[in-house]
Every structure is written in structure tokens, then in C-alpha cells.
Amino acid sequence: MAESPMRVGIIGAGWIAEKCAITLNGLEGIDCYAIASRSQKKADAFAQKWGVQKAYGSYSELIHDKQVNLVYVATPHSHHYEVTRQAILEGKPCLVEKAFMANHRQSQDIVQLARERHVFIAEAIWTRYQPAVQIIRQLIADNRIGTPRLITATLGYSMGDKPRIMRPDLCGGALLDLGVYAINFVRMFCDSAIENIESQCVKSDTGMDLSNAISLRLANGALANVQSSACCVGDNIGVIAGTDGNLIIDNINNPQNIRVSTHDRVFVEDIPVPQQITGYEYQFISCKEALAQGLLEPIQMPLEETLYIMQLMDELRAKWGVVYPYD
Numbered sequence: 001m002a003e004s005p006m007r008v009g010i011i012g013a014g015w016i017a018e019k020c021a022i023t024l025n026g027l028e029g030i031d032c033y034a035i036a037s038r039s040q041k042k043a044d045a046f047a048q049k050w051g052v053q054k055a056y057g058s059y060s061e062l063i064h065d066k067q068v069n070l071v072y073v074a075t076p077h078s079h080h081y082e083v084t085r086q087a088i089l090e091g092k093p094c095l096v097e098k099a100f101m102a103n104h105r106q107s108q109d110i111v112q113l114a115r116e117r118h119v120f121i122a123e124a125i126w127t128r129y130q131p132a133v134q135i136i137r138q139l140i141a142d143n144r145i146g147t148p149r150l151i152t153a154t155l156g157y158s159m160g161d162k163p164r165i166m167r168p169d170l171c172g173g174a175l176l177d178l179g180v181y182a183i184n185f186v187r188m189f190c191d192s193a194i195e196n197i198e199s200q201c202v203k204s205d206t207g208m209d210l211s212n213a214i215s216l217r218l219a220n221g222a223l224a225n226v227q228s229s230a231c232c233v234g235d236n237i238g239v240i241a242g243t244d245g246n247l248i249i250d251n252i253n254n255p256q257n258i259r260v261s262t263h264d265r266v267f268v269e270d271i272p273v274p275q276q277i278t279g280y281e282y283q284f285i286s287c288k289e290a291l292a293q294g295l296l297e298p299i300q301m302p303l304e305e306t307l308y309i310m311q312l313m314d315e316l317r318a319k320w321g322v323v324y325p326y327d
């Protein structure tokens, strides 16, 4: 008998929802089953455009649809908490876009609730689930670059004055939107405690961080410098520099190529990643596999790691005076 597909219900018919509908339409065994918007008209248009079976004019209708196996929360950060909470109370597994919640307190509440109710929950930080992660970890484990000593990563997009970035009530700023990838880049490839953090940011008139630079000293003797910006076009490159060579990852937001160089910066090889639909497919596949195994969180992004990074981002925002109404 054919295995039944996982039916995904998307909440919030915005930019990333479209990207994920395209992705799911290219996947076997996972259906883009339902879309929910605050507007029925918008949900209908989305459903028609992407061939989605069900279109709901409210988020709670989708959450109450018994056919939905995974709720994918694609609203601004400010609205992740309420939607996810409702879904967990209904017993629905959730994949929640990054940044997971507005802050650490909300994140802890949600993780605790999910654990109490035995409901699966995952952060949709897509880079964590991509094949590049294992490729890079293996290169380091195989001692191709010696001991990593310096990690640098930039992520910058010129995003104009998008309300989601500029408004405190939507949890704006570059850190939660882009910096989260740069921090994850360090955490994925350098498994060592953070001993010290120095940072600074430039803010918008609305008090959100438009650009930030963060320097992390790690317990194993490595140093990481990461920066993110919502107001310029970054190179979006990550570099892991070791005692005997380096890896250049282009780009940290969806790696396509890993360049390996040895001592004296002698180029050895370019390693492309496997062909992908969009790169978003891996997070959905991971959820499906985890659910089939009865897990309550994905292997690739443990909830403790999500909580750790949310706490780190709280500390950075507190230092910069970037405040949300939910803090």
C-alpha cells in the first residue's frame, strides 16, 4: 500500500509561504494541502495559484482541520507565538519559521507546552536541514583545513522599508531576520561554548537594528565575526579558516558551493551541493521523518539549540536597546 502523504497547512500567505508552496509542489509524499490567511480572498487566490486543496480565511480554521498533519507557521515573528500555541493546544505538529519566537521567554513557553502535550515542534531555519551541513562537518572532521580558528559570515539584503523589518510590533531588525543565520553558521560548524561577545549595531528611526556586527570568542580558541544587514547587498559568504586551509561557503543562506583551499591558500576543489528544488524541501522532509519515528523535535535542529540562540539574540538586543512590545 502506498504511504500516505504528509499534509502541510501553511499559515500566512506571504513571501515565504509562496516559496514553500513551490517547494512542496515539487516534492513526493508531502502535500501542500491547505493555506490560511486573515483574508479569505487572499487564501483563495493563493490556493488557486499554487493548486492548494483547502483555503481558509482564518488561521484557526486551518488549525482545526483534522487532515492537516503539519502546521507551517509563516507569519512575522511577532505572530509566531499565538498561532503556534493554538496549534499545539490542538495537538498539531508545527514547523515554525525563524526566528522561532519574538524572544526567549516566548520560546521557552512554547517548547514547554509542546513537551507537556507531546507535540512535535521545529524551527524552520532551513540552513540547518540542508545537505551542505554534513558536507562541511565531514570536511572539518577529515582534517582538511586543520583546526578551525576564525569563522566569518555575512548576510545582507537590501530590504527597503519592509514593515516586517522596520516595525517593533512585528519584531523587526536584521538580527532576527538575517543575523540568526550567521549565528547558526557559527554554531553548526564550531561546537564550542561562547565565552565572550562584543557587538554593535546601527538602528533605524523606528529603533530596529538595520546592520549589526557581532564578535564571539569561543572556548576552543576560535574567534567568530558575523554581521548582518537589512539595508545592503551582502556577499553572504561564510569562511571557516583553519590552521591548514580554509572553506569558503557561498552562500550561508543557501549554500551552493564549498571551496576548499589548503595551506598558502592553494585551491583544491569546489564541492557543489546536490541539486535542489529550492533548498526549503529538507526541513519538510526532516519533519516527515521525525514524525514517522515518533520524535518530538527534529534531529538537525534540537529545541535546546533554538532556545540557546533565542537567548543569545535577547542579550544582543538588550545591549543595543532594540525592544519589542513582547519583551
Ligand SMILES: NC(=O)c1ccc[n+]([C@@H]2O[C@H](COP(=O)([O-])OP(=O)(O)OC[C@H]3O[C@@H](n4cnc5c(N)ncnc54)[C@H](OP(=O)(O)O)[C@@H]3O)[C@@H](O)[C@H]2O)c1
Pocket (backbone or CB within 6 Å): 011, 012, 013, 014, 015, 016, 017, 036, 037, 038, 039, 042, 074, 075, 076, 077, 079, 097, 098, 099, 124, 125, 126, 164, 170, 176, 177
Ligand atoms: N526561510 C527563509 O528563507 C525566509 C525568508 C523570508 C522570511 N522568512 C520568515 O518567514 C516569516 C514570514 O516572512 P515573509 O517574508 O513571508 O513575510 P510577509 O511576506 O510579510 O508575509 C507574512 C504573512 O504573515 C501574515 N500576517 C499575520 N499577521 C500579520 C501582520 N500583523 N502583519 C503582516 N503580516 C501578517 C500575512 O498573511 P495573511 O495576510 O495571509 O494572513 C503575511 O502575508 C518570518 O518569520 C520570516 O523571518 C524566512
